[in-house]
Amino acid sequence: MEIKVCGMREPENIRSLISEVNPDWMGLIFYPKSPRYVTDEKAADLKELPVKKVGVFVNETEAEILRKVDQFGLSAIQLHGSESPDIVKSLAKKTEAELWKVISVGAEIDWQSLEDYLPYVSKFLFDTATAAHGGSGRKFDWEILKTYPFDKGFLLSGGLDEESADEVLALRKQIPQLQGVDINSKFEEAPGLKNIEKLKNFKSRLIHAGTQN
């Protein structure tokens, strides 16, 4: 199971995250309206860190996304707005960073509407639909994912907390394309500042329980 810890910002907190939690991915939010927004001044501190970084963007221009990939040394681009397949296709021609398309889940998902993204994305990420685009701390009804029709892997997101580990593992037994989780606001002391003990606890529950089954 992959673990992405999103919404990181503070250098000391990031150092602890890398040395004590060692997640597969660390997310930096480049959406100016987010309380977890990472400014350009942080680039020098963050570029060379020994962790794969994912930039989170909401309907951002292509030029700005590509600038941030270079400036922050991003390994993946998480498109968390209403970016069309054409935008993703165009980005795919211009960067080697992985492209992840977020699908905001409300009552239903039109699976057919995801087909045009398939050639260009490394994975999908399912999050709860919210006016603020992300970071809602709310789960959606995961039952809907049992009808996921593609082989492409995806991450599960939206309000995951320490208690979610067992449920995630149970879901994975039914949906092998569920390749990991993205965790954020439920592990925070303040926006952009994570509780390292909670993260360690969640990871060990996910890994330990995963090896028992």
Ligand SMILES: O=C(O)c1ccccc1N[C@@H]1O[C@H](COP(=O)(O)O)[C@@H](O)[C@H]1O
């Ligand atoms: O966290 C934010 O502020 C944010 C703002 C705009 C787009 C995405 C954002 N975060 C992403 O939201 C999901 C779920 O977060 P949560 O667990 O519900 O707090 C996660 O993918 C973050 O990358």
